[in-house]
Amino acid sequence: MSQRYIDEEGFAIEGDNLDRKRFYGKIFVGVCFVSAIIGVIALGLLIADVINEAWGWLDWTFLTYPPSQLIENYLPDGRGAGIFPALIGSIILIALTAIFTILLGVGAAIYLEEYAPQSRLTSLIEANIANLAGVPSIVYGLLGLALFVRAFQMGSSLIAGALTLTLLILPIVIVASQEAIRAVPDSRRQAAFGVGATKWEVIRDVVLPSALPGIMTGTILSLSRAIGETAPILMIGAATTMFAPPIRDGPYGTQLPDLFGPFSAMPMQIFDWATLPQEGFQHVAAAGIVVLLTVLLSMNALAIYIRYRYETKT
């Protein structure tokens, strides 16, 4: 039995015992490391595979041309075909969704955290919001279809799509914003009240600026989930393939998004390509996925940047 001594007289440490404990610690670290690495490897393999499939099919033409039913048009010497209308559709869709979710989500979070009385009704509402975050997206699609497309007669339009996606991510945005607001130290609110600020001034000058990075990160991450969602926009009847982006001529020669017109979005278009039987379309679909993933990962990177950049001191 190995024994280690700090000095001759005493402070004996039973070496075996300590070594065994250290060994368990190492095993635990190993298990954690493997768990962490599995996710990363899976994502890496997926991305590598998709990029491999898309290699040679993704170029500037692909980004700026409407889709085609003929595979030849996607080839370098073809007449040009790509994802343009769906790309623009997705961007406008997500921009509209962002506007709606920020207004509604932040508003709801401020109300719940700062104004709502601590009653049973408030807790009930909060519990329900948290539960809504887990409802499958297709259910929101059905709701959007019944509510926006049919009842409000918006048709299968951009605005109906954006409102449906808003409903989908609103619970997550509310919860994330609530957490960000709750994390603002109370002492800071007190400081503002102490110099004679009104409740609204405290929220505007102290709570929101401190909570904003958290709110923005939560919102952007949810939006990046929304941009890849297929089921809800499928339910509300978004087009699989559009040959022109949802843009109309506005006054003074401007170009405006056609809010009430039909639209396609990248997930729909990719889905469409993936179901086409002709040889080669799996490469087109892969190219579409790469574009979608690029947009999505850029949004996530932006969220991480904001969190990193504006992380407030405590």
Place this chain on the structure above:
Amino acid sequence: MSLVDAVTDRFATDLRAESTREPPADPDTIIEARDLSVYYGETLAIDSVSMRIPERQVTAIIGPSGCGKSTFLRSINRMNDLVQGARVEGELHFKGKNVYDEDVDPVALRRLIGMVFQRPNPFPKSIYDNVAYGLRIQDKDDNLDERVEQALRQAALWDEVNDQLDKNGLDLSGGQQQRLCIARAIATDPEVILMDEPASALDPVATAQIEDLIDDLARDYTVIIVTHNMQQAARISDKTAVFLTGGELVEFGDTSQIFSDPENERVEAYITGRFG
């Protein structure tokens, strides 16, 4: 007339109306508690406190932990309104006007009674904006630069920060942060400054600076300070109030008398450290 002037004016009118009815017994009294009790839900935090706090002097509030010192302080500028379940009974008069009357706007009251907290709590903004914040929301933003400088000078911080006013307030040392908070509280020129253990998170040097500062402040302001530190109370205050467990005000009087010859034996026991 600015909003604040209007508010102050309304307050002043109320005070005049009040004072014709009931002249304060002591003209120097600025704050008077009359049978003031504060509850948190069912818990009684301060029990029927009556006292008169003189103008332009330093009044120290001492007592063991949990005896209601902070609660009393917060009831003066109605910060307790922000605590859920807090309830006040009795009256608290500021210049003869009960601040718990229905026509008193707590926001207007807090503009006249500033507060410094136990832990320094600057905003995550520049030093300048920290001091200017109260001035801006109170629409006192003419000569902003001048007012900010004056407040920082009064808070004995100007010499240390005058070349870095755009530095984040949170990047200062703890003692500097607390002086920044004092500057923020006095910038808007309130009449009373409440301080809740303002030096408890600071080292002895920073504490000494704050104590000197309080001495200077008492020339222009009424200072009410909660402290755990008996020597500190003895050093800086003119009057001392001793609260004991249960939220009672047990003794209130001149600091010299309280510390040399307290009337109440529990107070004597507390001060000499045999109880608390």
